[in-house]
Amino acid sequence: MRDSDQIGSGKVSASEAVIEGVSASSHGIGTNLPQPSNPGIGLTLDPVDSVRVNLSAAERRTSALAGRRTVKKDWQAAWLVRAIQCIDLTTLNGDDTAGRVRRLCAKARQPLRPDLQKALGLSGRSITTGAVCVYHRFVATAVEALDGSGIPVAAVSTGFPTGLSPLSTRLKEIEASVADGAREIDIVITREHVLTGNWQALYDEVKTCKQACGPAHMKTILATGDLQTLRNVARASWVAMMAGSDFIKTSTGKEGINATLPVTLTMIRAIRDYREMTGHVVGYKPAGGISTAKDALAYLALIKEELGNDWLQPNLFRFGASSLLADIERQLEHHVTGRYAAFSHHAMA
Ligand SMILES: O=C[C@H](O)COP(=O)(O)O
Helix, strand or coil, rough: CCCCCCCCCCCCHHHHHHHCCCCCCCCHHHCCCCCCCCCCCCCCHHHHHHCCCCHHHHHHHHHHHHHHCCCCCCHHHHHHHHHHHEEEEEEECCCCHHHHHHHHHHHCCCCCCCCHHCCCCCCCCCCCCCEEEHHHHHHHHHHHHHHCCCCCCCCCCCCCCCCCCCCCHHHHHHHHHHHHHCEEEEEEEEEEEEHHHHHHHHHHHHHHHHHCCCCCEEEEEHHHHHHHHHHHHHHHHHHHHHHCCCCCCCCCCCCCCCCCCHHHHHHHHHHHHHHHHHHCCCCEEECCCCCHHHHHHHHHHHHHHCCCCHHCCCCCCEEECCCCHHHHHHHHHHHHHHHCCCCCCCCCC
16 A cells, blocks of 8 residues: 555545545534445345355465555545544443443544644544444443434444344344444354354344344444354354345454454455445444554455545544544554653543
8 A cells, every 4th residue: 555545545644634525514524424324125145155265375465455555644634534433332241331322322422632633634523433332231321422423323232242142132132222323233043043044043133133223333343253264154154144244244253263354355345345235234233342543444444445545534433442542542642742651641531
């Protein structure tokens, strides 16, 4: 990638690249784009049976990415600001409290320190994270804390992280989160359906969850670290999309292996092929263990190469991450001042 490679199309400055195609109204920057809704299709097993993934080719394709594709200076800053706009700022811990969630929401509203935002030429722009992601218990707290910001609340509401509670309980949890104001629901699938090749059961489960989501957008977590092979990842991606997922997401952050670039390549190629077959657009969310600006740049580069600029927007791409923002802010401070600050200088929840 050349220094001048851009997030958007057309010849624009680095700051403009950040906001290109995105209205900078007083609402959250990530909320002004229409969020595509995937109506799904009937279950058809042709793509599920025929898909093949070559593990070593996927590893080769992605291994050199971080080193080979370097964007520098202003362009790197623009990409990092775009990464911030695509973060689902997340807290999913057993010791979460309303206070922690409120602090997280304050950070989502103002993810960049005002002095850094000004130095980047983005004063007056509404730069926010893509969403805040919490357990059901904290949906109402987050909705209240984000009032007027336009930032959506995403809830993990289906027996997260294992998804092993009864389906009826999971559906009630989804409905309760939507009633409390969640505009996005991150569901988890029953891994057993993938591991036993029970595609009809997986399709029915995801489709039933989609109906329970009503107007909320649904992200389907495949828990790829539990699925044993990239072929299973590809097959589960297809079934989840056919059942109406608006996004497919890699991981809960709680599996032994979470988001990786080979898994990402597998899932985004399924997204590309699904669009070719159906015309429906599905978003992508890698989650779990993405904690450095360098990681974020590698993911953005892969998305740009495989899916194009349309997917480099918060309506079609999110990072599920709890600590990524701190490193990005640190790198942007270095870009502006030439110095690195300690992590503790960047307020996080
Ligand atoms: O969905 C988001 C993940 O749970 C966040 O994982 P992380 O804490 O490793 O960033």
